[in-house]
Amino acid sequence: xxxxxxxxxxxxxxxxxxxxxxxxxxxxxxxxxxxxxxxxxxxxxxxxxxxxxxxxxxxxxxxxxxxxxxxxxxxxxxxxxxxxxxxxxxxxxxxxxxxxxxxxxxxxxxxxxxxxxxxxxxxxxxxxxxxxxxxxxxxxxxxxxxxxxxxxxxxxxxxxxxxxxxxxxxxxxxxxxxxxxxxxxxxxxxxxxxxxxxxxxxxxxxxxxxxxxxxxxxxxxxxxxxxxxxxxxxxxxxxxxxxxxxxxxxxxxxxxxxxxxxxxxxxxxxxxxxxxxxxx
Numbered sequence: 001x002x003x004x005x006x007x008x009x010x011x012x013x014x015x016x017x018x019x020x021x022x023x024x025x026x027x028x029x030x031x032x033x034x035x036x037x038x039x040x041x042x043x044x045x046x047x048x049x050x051x052x053x054x055x056x057x058x059x060x061x062x063x064x065x066x067x068x069x070x071x072x073x074x075x076x077x078x079x080x081x082x083x084x085x086x087x088x089x090x091x092x093x094x095x096x097x098x099x100x101x102x103x104x105x106x107x108x109x110x111x112x113x114x115x116x117x118x119x120x121x122x123x124x125x126x127x128x129x130x131x132x133x134x135x136x137x138x139x140x141x142x143x144x145x146x147x148x149x150x151x152x153x154x155x156x157x158x159x160x161x162x163x164x165x166x167x168x169x170x171x172x173x174x175x176x177x178x179x180x181x182x183x184x185x186x187x188x189x190x191x192x193x194x195x196x197x198x199x200x201x202x203x204x205x206x207x208x209x210x211x212x213x214x215x216x217x218x219x220x221x222x223x224x225x226x227x228x229x230x231x232x233x234x235x236x237x238x239x240x241x242x243x244x245x246x247x248x249x250x251x252x253x254x255x256x257x258x259x260x261x262x263x264x265x266x267x268x269x270x271x272x273x274x275x276x277x278x279x280x
Contacts, residue, residue, distance in 0.1 A: 007042035008153040010122035028273040038167040077150040185223040226266040
């Protein structure tokens with residue numbers, strides 16, 4: 001089975017830069033545990049777990065319906081194949097608004113529910129920008145970022161169980177199940193979440209609720225960033241007001257991440273491993 005080091009399709013917030021560190025952290029967790037990927041996103045973390053822990057039960061919460069985007073890959077490749085001759089001769093990254101009518105004409109030939117606008121955004125919009133509809137695509141400037149290699153997801157989530165529900169339902173379902181590792185990679189605070197399903201509802205209290213849940217989880221891997229300074233808030237409360245730390249007994253890895261040349265931030269992975277246990 002192919003080992004993917006990044007999502008087979010563009011996805012905002014995928015953890016491709018964390019894969020190496022994530023694999024290393026997984027060594028401290030049981031081989032036969034149940035891994036519940038609460039914010040499954042592109043499925044990259046679930047894929048990585050199944051690669052590293054083939055005996056584990058891996059549950060991918062596909063709340064964003066990424067599975068549909070994977071199903072649309074043949075049409076996505078078909079559209080991109082028609083766009084390549086249109087942008088031929090244009091430099092990578094060159095603004096191509098004058099070609100916009102011809103490009104949109106190709107896209108409009110397909111039913112909108114079969115078009116992966118996020119993947120097309122990666123080939124047509126400025127780095128880090130995503131449209132989720134034809135209307136969203138039409139209102140932006142176009143740049144030549146059309147990929148030359150067709151997309152493929154062969155074997156990507158083989159052996160992984162797919163769910164599509166609110167993350168709280170899965171926490172309730174597996175809260176009392178033995179040998180469970182929760183994976184939490186919610187949309188980051190103070191980050192554009194427009195390309196996520198239900199992204200508009202993410203507020204500070206939602207993140208606080210997630211951190212509260214961590215205190216009840218014996219094993220977890222939690223991803224955050226310094227964008228909303230949420231971790232700084234908890235550090236302050238612990239240091240100044242003796243607030244019990246929700247991250248006591250955890251390991252923390254920090255890497256610098258860039259969205260584009262104008263935007264950088266710290267990506268953080270916090271994980272809590274089983275105590276005095278060995279892999280089973």
